[in-house]
Each structure stands twice: as structure tokens, then as C-alpha cells.
Amino acid sequence: MESLVNPHVLQITPYKPGKPVEDIQREFNLKKVVKLASNENMLPIPKNVREAISDEMSQVHFYPDSDNYYLRRRLADYNGLALDNVIVGAGSVEIIHMLIRTFLKPGEKVLTSEKTFSLYKSATTEIAGADAFVEAPMTPELCFDLQAIAARIDRHTKIIFITNPNNPTGTFIRAQAIREFIDRVADDKIVVLDNAYQEYVDDPDNYVTGMDEIGRGKNVVVLRTFSKVYGLAGLRVGYAMAKPEIMAILNRVKPPFNVTRIGQRAAMASLENEDYKNQSVRLNRKNKAKLFTRLQGLGLRVIPSQANFLLFFPPVDIQDLNQRLLRQGVIIRPMGGFGIPEAMRVTVGLEEENEFFLATLEKTLKEMSPI
Numbered sequence: 001m002e003s004l005v006n007p008h009v010l011q012i013t014p015y016k017p018g019k020p021v022e023d024i025q026r027e028f029n030l031k032k033v034v035k036l037a038s039n040e041n042m043l044p045i046p047k048n049v050r051e052a053i054s055d056e057m058s059q060v061h062f063y064p065d066s067d068n069y070y071l072r073r074r075l076a077d078y079n080g081l082a083l084d085n086v087i088v089g090a091g092s093v094e095i096i097h098m099l100i101r102t103f104l105k106p107g108e109k110v111l112t113s114e115k116t117f118s119l120y121k122s123a124t125t126e127i128a129g130a131d132a133f134v135e136a137p138m139t140p141e142l143c144f145d146l147q148a149i150a151a152r153i154d155r156h157t158k159i160i161f162i163t164n165p166n167n168p169t170g171t172f173i174r175a176q177a178i179r180e181f182i183d184r185v186a187d188d189k190i191v192v193l194d195n196a197y198q199e200y201v202d203d204p205d206n207y208v209t210g211m212d213e214i215g216r217g218k219n220v221v222v223l224r225t226f227s228k229v230y231g232l233a234g235l236r237v238g239y240a241m242a243k244p245e246i247m248a249i250l251n252r253v254k255p256p257f258n259v260t261r262i263g264q265r266a267a268m269a270s271l272e273n274e275d276y277k278n279q280s281v282r283l284n285r286k287n288k289a290k291l292f293t294r295l296q297g298l299g300l301r302v303i304p305s306q307a308n309f310l311l312f313f314p315p316v317d318i319q320d321l322n323q324r325l326l327r328q329g330v331i332i333r334p335m336g337g338f339g340i341p342e343a344m345r346v347t348v349g350l351e352e353e354n355e356f357f358l359a360t361l362e363k364t365l366k367e368m369s370p371i
């Protein structure tokens, strides 16, 4: 079969998502399973979004609006931009694929940091082969090192992904550093600001949303998602913003009808509910602080995070620990696929979920021998 396959595809390490709760319940015959593995919002969506979803059900025998007009209109207003600055995707993951397919010519490269969202690598590999992907090292504090990235830019570099806050480290890049970086990058390259966790940052005044850069006509694409703070991971809605020239080209590769009717309606409704968003951010901040202290209390190294998850380093065999946790109904994420095989990432959950995770982790670590 391999001889039939596009050779780039054979180079891909498949993306391993967090295991679904149903799989673990079935596999280990468990009633209670807590999933803190995919950085979802653990608060159920608010009433107005549920109502919008129910209302849209009566229309699902019709295709959705392929242009995502009303959602784009709303997003443009929300972000202070125009309609032709916005494109909507089936999750921001779809837009990451679209960007690479659209802009990467043969021989050109994608550049980012090590220890970041693994999809940049798998998408580049699928579309252009593993050689088209370049990673710069991080700082010792596990932050994006924009100097190291800048040092790796050459004439082959086409797309640069900057993830802020970064997944899986949760670390944050200050506004001034990003602004200086963007101003240094030549006009024949595209800087993608992946702002999936933007809403969670502690100091919004020190954050580059990218709106100013788009306004100045820079080749900057900003990615946002409804999967995190808006609680719509299961509906797959993300969006990108950039100058109209970039969007016009991206629209050529956008698959028709890529976002469902229900996804579009739910996303619009969720933009109307700032209370849910603000409550989610406040709850995350409170629960994250507690989780951080408790993990440190177990003697573990934990990375301070400005997102809705924490990266920590258990001094034991990670695969073994992961299996033991799964057997007890705790799904978190081993970070081998993100280039940090000695770490695990836990999403900040509701109080009761965090307690179940912490109790199970503490007990399990006591049963294991340190390496």
C-alpha cells in the first residue's frame, strides 16, 4: 500500500488527541472518568447558546451559508475590522492547513518554536514534507525565543507561527517583543499569531492581539477559536483575521460549506454572552492558581501558565504514569507528541475534577518509583 501513498503522508506522526471519555469508560469498565486533556472549557455552554443551537435544528436539512456571512459580520464588528478581514474555519486547525496549502511554495519552509502545538508540524509535513518544517529552541523558562526564531529566518522561510500563550507550556510573550519581531520580518513572509488562548492572559495591556499590525498592512494572520473560552470545541469553529489581500487568496482554498449551520449560530450567540466568557476566565484563574500550588506541593516542577492548562514534570516513567491514571479514570495528556516526553499537561477543570485528578495523581506517584 505504501507505494500508492503521497510520500509526505508517510512522514507524518499522527496527531494523538486526548482520549475520549467513552473509550476509557469502556476499556477499563469505569463509571467515573475525568477528562482534562484537550484544554476545553469545562463549564457547560450558557442558555442563550443552547437555545440558538436548538433553534437552528429546524434548518439543518439545508446547507449552511458557505460564506459564513453573518458570523463574519459579527466577528468583524467585534474585533473592529471589516468583513473582508475575516475568514471562518472548521476550527482554527482547518485554517492552519489552509494557510500552509495556500502560501508554501515548493522549497519554502514553515518556522516556529520547538515544544509548541504539534499540528503545525504535522500539517506542514503532510503538505510539503518533513524537511519543510524548522523549529527554533525555547528559552530555559520554556518561552518562545523570538531571537532564536529570528536567527533561523532565511530566504526559504515563508510562514512563521507564534503561539501566545503557547500550548503546551502556557508561557507568554510580551507585547514589545512580538512587535519588534514583526517589524523585523521581511514583507515576503507571513507571521501567524495563534491566539487560541488570548482570553485567558493575565495582562491584556501587555498583549499583541494583532489588530494594530493588520491595520498597518503587515503580513500578519491572527488565529482565534471558539473551542476554548467560548466552550464550543465540539462544534468546530475558528477564525482568522488578516488584510483583505491575504483573505481573498485564502478564500480560494476554503472548502465550501466548511462550518455547519449549528456552529455558525452557536458562535454568533456566544459572542453575545460576555458573562459566560468572563465567568470562565475568572474561574480558570482561581482554579489554576490552586492547581499550581497543589502540584508544587507534590514536589513537582510546574510551569507558570497564562492559559487554561498547566505543564508539569512528574519524575517517573510518563507512559507508565499515564496508563495508571487512565485505569483510574483520569485522562490528561503526555507531552511526547509536543516534544516534551518528560512532561504532562493537565487542563484546568472544575473544582471537583481537579480534586479527583490531584488525589489520583498523588496516590499513583506514591506507588511508583522515581527515575
Ligand SMILES: Cc1ncc(COP(=O)(O)O)c(C=O)c1O
Pocket (backbone or CB within 6 Å): 038, 039, 090, 091, 092, 093, 094, 117, 163, 166, 167, 194, 196, 224, 225, 226, 227, 233, 236, 237, 238
Ligand atoms: C495553540 C492552538 N491553536 C489552535 C488550536 C486548535 O483549535 P481549534 O479547536 O479551533 O481547531 C489549539 C487546540 O488545542 C491550540 O492549542
